[in-house]
Amino acid sequence: MLGDQLPDRSPSSSPTPRGPRRRGTVRPALVEAGVALARAGGPDAVVLREVTRAVGVVPNAAYRHFADRDALLAAVRDEALTLLALRMADGMSKVRAGAHTATGARQRLRAVGEAYLAFAREEPGLFDTAFAAAHPGPEATGNADEPKPFDHLQSALNNLVEAGVLAPKRRPVIEYPVWATVHGMAMLLRGPLDAETDADKRALEAQALGFIGSAVTLGADPARATT
Numbered sequence: 001m002l003g004d005q006l007p008d009r010s011p012s013s014s015p016t017p018r019g020p021r022r023r024g025t026v027r028p029a030l031v032e033a034g035v036a037l038a039r040a041g042g043p044d045a046v047v048l049r050e051v052t053r054a055v056g057v058v059p060n061a062a063y064r065h066f067a068d069r070d071a072l073l074a075a076v077r078d079e080a081l082t083l084l085a086l087r088m089a090d091g092m093s094k095v096r097a098g099a100h101t102a103t104g105a106r107q108r109l110r111a112v113g114e115a116y117l118a119f120a121r122e123e124p125g126l127f128d129t130a131f132a133a134a135h136p137g138p139e140a141t142g143n144a145d146e147p148k149p150f151d152h153l154q155s156a157l158n159n160l161v162e163a164g165v166l167a168p169k170r171r172p173v174i175e176y177p178v179w180a181t182v183h184g185m186a187m188l189l190r191g192p193l194d195a196e197t198d199a200d201k202r203a204l205e206a207q208a209l210g211f212i213g214s215a216v217t218l219g220a221d222p223a224r225a226t227t
Helices: 026-041 049-054 057-066 069-093 101-124 123-131 149-162 175-190 200-217
Strands: none
Touching: 026 049, 026 057, 026 069, 026 123, 049 057, 049 069, 069 101, 069 123, 069 149, 101 123, 101 149, 101 175, 101 200, 149 175, 175 200
16 A cells, blocks of 8 residues: 555645646646545535635636536545555555466455555545545546556456456456445444444454455355465
């Protein structure tokens, strides 16, 4: 993963001087300010007035780049998803065993789940924002060439099939129950189970990931699933 905590990009408490900005710098600055607001207060904190104040531009400047607040939120959501995807990719890159071996495929899937749970735990505001806008607008399509969190999950599951750990007939759409299990645990630990100790929460995370690891082996080739 990308370390225990992502860099703090919260807006400065002192007013930002207003003035002309170079062409092409306003939109990224507005999104960055929105990410800082989301990190601190979740999706409800992402409002056009606050991002323009943080960047130091007049409020109307935001409407040159975003049709409305929902469009800004979608752009911030895309950035939150990108940060989550980077955590997943970093975790998968640390697996030493080959992706097409049973050991490597299992560890890559676990790394995806660990990154997801860690992001929910360490970046709750960004985690909530990542799932706040169901459908991004045309202004917030993100970089199509960058893998998304769902792409990493699908890749890890495909590796399991290639390694003989996951039976091919069980591969179609299995990403959804796997995702639901990890996401559900993340939400429970921040809701009904929030009063549990940190040690107990980590144990529950490990149990959820272990459950997924065991579930995906059902129907696999025993000779290949342990190599």
